[in-house]
Amino acid sequence: MKKVSFFQSIHLKFVLVYVLLILIAMQIIGVYFSRQLENQFIENFQNSITDRMNLLSYSIEEAIAKIRDDEDPILEVEVSGILRGYSGGDILEVRVIDINKRIIGTSETDNQNVVGQITTDKDILQSMAFDVVQKAIYRDGDTGNRIWKIVQPIRIDGEVRGAIYLKADIESVFDQLQEINDIFANATVIALSISVILGILLAQAISRPITDMRRQALAMAKGNFSRKVKVYGLDEIGQLALTFNNLTKRLQEAQATTEGERRKLASVLAYMTDGVIATDRRGRIILINESAIGLLNVSRETALSQQITTLLGIEEKYTFEDLINEQESVILDYSTPHKPYILRANFSVIQKDSGIVNGLIAVLHDITEQEKIEMERREFVANVSHELRTPLTSMRSYLEALSDGAWKDEEIAPRFLEVTQTETERMIRLVNDLLQLSKMDSKDYRFQKEIVDFTIFFNRIIDRFDIIKEQHVTFTRELPSKTIFVEIDEDKMTQVLDNVISNALKYSPEGGNITFRLEEGSDEIQISVSDEGVGIPKDQINKIFDRFYRVDKARSRKFGGTGLGLAIAKEMVEAHGGKIWAESKDEVGTTIFITLPYEHTDEDDWA
Secondary structure, three states: OOOOHHOOHHHHHHHHHHHHHHHHHHHHHHHHHHHHHHHHHHHHHHHHHHHHHHHHHHHHHHHOOOOOOOOOOOOOHEEEEEEEOOOOOEEEEEEEEEOOEEEEEEEHHHHHHHHEEOOOHHHHHHHHOOOOOOEEEEEOOOOOOOEEEEEEEEEEEOOOEEEEEEEEHHHHHHHHHHHHHHHHHHHHHHHHHHHHHHHHHHHHHHHHHHHHHHHHHHHHHHHOOOOOOOOOOOOOHHHHHHHHHHHHHHHHHHEEEEEHHHHHHHHHHOOOOOOOEEEOOEEEEEEOOOOHHHHHHHOOOHHOOHHHHHHHHHOOOOHHHHHOOOOOOEEEEEEOOOOOOOEEEEEEEOOOOOOOOEEEEEEEEEHHHHHHHHHHHHHHHHHHHHHHHHHHHHHHHHHHHHOHHHHHHHHOEEEEEEHHHHHHHHHHHHHHHHHHHHHHHOOOOOOEEEEHHHHHHHHHHHHHHHHHHHEEEEEEEEEEOOEEEEEEOHHHHHHHHHHHHHHHOOOOOOOOOEEEEEOOOOOOEEEEEEEOOOOOHHHOOOOOOOOOOOOHHHHHHOOOOOOOOOHHHHHHHOOOOEEEEEEEEEEOOEEEEEEEEEEOOOHHHHH
């Protein structure tokens, strides 16, 4: 987060606002105080002058109204004597004007030459003419001082008989006001200085917990919930700090809970065998677990932020909106000609309470084995149906022929009965092989294993086939002369070797050779049976151990095979912990190899 500069900080703003408020308040108070003080000073000054003016007016009116005889002084002299007491101080000059507008006296001793002159002052003339008191403040042109001028009519018996003109120096009042204003200004500066200091201290007191909370918020943004905001008091900011600390604690608990749930979810997703993919509301992938990465064979970097339809390879068939509305599973077939690979995708919508779609969750499941089992089941049912239908159809035809009278023919009837018996035996072998496979598939199937000398055991089986063989085929034995003890189920291993040797005899040509080998290894023995038949194509060599598989179906049926012999042999060999496989060359022959677990022992151990 960007650091707040000093000029943008709440600290400076608070101090400025505080100082401005104090300044405005003091200015308002100062203006009001100065105005009221000025009015009061001027009013007091004027009242003082007016009182003296009224006293003077009384004396002048008596002097003018006095009836004079020869012994009384003339009016001008008496007026001059009265005015002499009004000179000096704030009063600059007092003049008395008679009814004829003639100046009959002045208090200014240096200006007595104006006595007897006619006044032209318009304020004096208006006051006498309209019987009103004229007042005015003006500036002296010479000194620049403010002068207060008052003109008051002289009334005798209700008749205007003259006027008194007075000039007073009111500048001293304004000088006093200026001194007071200077004092107030100085007091304002001092008060503002103190206010600034107090404002800074107050701002620090308020901004300090806010700054602490800001630092804590930054620490919380980085995941650190261990810090606590210091509580400086129990005021509103203190309560806010307490609430903030409580919020920090709750967030820490919520984060711990969320982190625990996230780890559980991550663990669940990581160990799920099913693939899980989550998208945002636009269909872009925001989460994919390891199972989905493995199932789709992609990297996490490639998958994230990619469209889900593109990742699944279904953009030509589906849009993201189609997947949101899809109720059924979507089958994803990634099979190749050499390897089947099928996934099933189920989609679930992430939806808010308001109904707004927030995304989509896709669960992928590998159903390749299920599909393979299902396909094998269908193929198995079809093969069993076919294998049973063929002999049954043949038997039905021969039995119908016999019922229609063929049983009376001594040549045809035995042949028909022989075919019917052969087909019956073939079905019995098929059913027995199916029962044998069913037992092998059962979990509770048990072997009756015992220690046998495999050299003698193998020779005994070969001897039996050597006696009962019908075609001219030579048996070649490459077996060790010493004893090799192996733990096997003798009946089951006899069935395995019977199936292998029977196949070798079936497909060996007249005059051919079958070679039997037994080799001893470090921890296993290897049995092999090689014929000189037509061989097995390379593309089919690995399929001959599948159930009902025949390389040449027509020829196999000719020899009476069910297609289950090698499948049973494989099940039994693997149940013994061994392996069975085939190697073949066209027109050269086929060799079946079998390995069985083996532990070296001395013959004396069994004595």
